[in-house]
Amino acid sequence: MIIEATGLRKDFTVRRKVGRFRREKHVVSAVDGVDLAIGRGEILGYIGPNGAGKSTTLKMLTGVLTPSAGRARVCGLEPVAQRVTLARRIGVVFGQRSQLWWDLPLAESFSLLRHIYKVPAADHAARLKRCTALLGLDEFAQTPVRQLSLGQRMRGELTAALLHGPEVLFLDEPTIGLDVLSKQAVREFLAEVHAAGEATIVLTTHDLADIEKLCRRLVVIDHGRVVHDGSLDELHARYGSRREIVADLDAAWPGLTLPGAQVTAVENDGRRVRLALDGATAGEVVAALAQAVPLRDLSVQEPEIEDVIARLYRRD
Numbered sequence: 156m157i158i159e160a161t162g163l164r165k166d167f168t169v170r171r172k173v174g175r176f177r178r179e180k181h182v183v184s185a186v187d188g189v190d191l192a193i194g195r196g197e198i199l200g201y202i203g204p205n206g207a208g209k210s211t212t213l214k215m216l217t218g219v220l221t222p223s224a225g226r227a228r229v230c231g232l233e234p235v236a237q238r239v240t241l242a243r244r245i246g247v248v249f250g251q252r253s254q255l256w257w258d259l260p261l262a263e264s265f266s267l268l269r270h271i272y273k274v275p276a277a278d279h280a281a282r283l284k285r286c287t288a289l290l291g292l293d294e295f296a297q298t299p300v301r302q303l304s305l306g307q308r309m310r311g312e313l314t315a316a317l318l319h320g321p322e323v324l325f326l327d328e329p330t331i332g333l334d335v336l337s338k339q340a341v342r343e344f345l346a347e348v349h350a351a352g353e354a355t356i357v358l359t360t361h362d363l364a365d366i367e368k369l370c371r372r373l374v375v376i377d378h379g380r381v382v383h384d385g386s387l388d389e390l391h392a393r394y395g396s397r398r399e400i401v402a403d404l405d406a407a408w409p410g411l412t413l414p415g416a417q418v419t420a421v422e423n424d425g426r427r428v429r430l431a432l433d434g435a436t437a438g439e440v441v442a443a444l445a446q447a448v449p450l451r452d453l454s455v456q457e458p459e460i461e462d463v464i465a466r467l468y469r470r471d
């Protein structure tokens with residue numbers, strides 16, 4: 156495992172105003188006993204509602220915050236104690252903090268990073284060439300960072316995080332606030348980095364398209380605890396979101412019961428029926444339907460990921 160955490164916790168002590176003059180100490184358990192085991196080459200979405208503890212977890216895994224309890228290992232290292240060694244083996248993009256020099260052209264930030272990380276010139280050039288091609292950096296490589304748009308800056312940040320050839324990439328909301336094209340460019344880039352097996356990728360996101368297009372595995376956290384760890388399909392199965400068959404009929408629906416499917420709606424004066432798959436395959440249900448009623452048209456509708464995530468966050 157390239158990332159391991161057991162019983163990881165982070166408590167913050169905050170002072171809250173009580174009445175007009177008094178302040179009371181209050182403990183917030185931002186991360187409340189998280190276990191994680193992430194293998195080399197995985198691409199994982201770490202998701203959850205606002206304040207769930209995502210950023211705090213990433214900060215502990217990257218050595219920025221000391222855990223209150225529990226243990227973490229990234230690339231076999233202890234993040235806080237071995238932070239400097241770890242920094243050479245991971246890449247980090249956190250929305251609020253930039254690794255770029257504000258007043259310098261983007262290209263100069265990249266050269267400075269090469270010297271800081273002591274990356275061999277040939278390796279640096281090869282990685283930069285690839286990022287330039289995939290992220291279209293040429294257009295703004297000579298522009299000072301402070302003049303870049305958010306989308307351009309994010310492309311620069313991703314490049315900066317990858318130039319030293321990290322084994323793990325931690326990304327906190329890499330697509331937040333970006334325009335549609337930049338989002339797409341970032342997603343395609345990450346998919347490519349994943350497919351090439353270059354780095355293990357852990358990203359937090361609120362963007363459902365990021366989840367759908369990128370995250371083979373989802374760890375869902377709520378109130379500092381892991382509430383789901385598995386694929387998106389498993390999430391659909393667990394939260395009861397089912398594929399639906401919509402059948403248009405040449406005659407009124409006779410009110411049958413079909414094994415492994417549930418009628419969820421009858422519409423259009425009985426000439427359209429919706430059936431949620433509940434154990435049977437789409438093929439089995441379609442075959443049974445075709446035997447029972449004259450069919451005009453059929454479609455299979457996939458459950459919406461929005462519904463699943465919303466239900467999960469509401470803890471239905």
Ligand SMILES: Nc1ncnc2c1ncn2[C@@H]1O[C@H](COP(=O)(O)OP(=O)(O)OP(=O)(O)O)[C@@H](O)[C@H]1O
Pocket residue numbers: 167168169183184185186203204205206207208209210211212
């Ligand atoms: N430095 C801090 N001091 C006090 N409380 C904090 C601190 N950092 C985070 N918290 C609290 O810890 C909890 C988890 O915060 P965290 O930023 O990890 O959540 P998140 O899942 O990343 O949320 P979001 O999706 O809104 O970014 C929140 O209740 C937050 O207010």
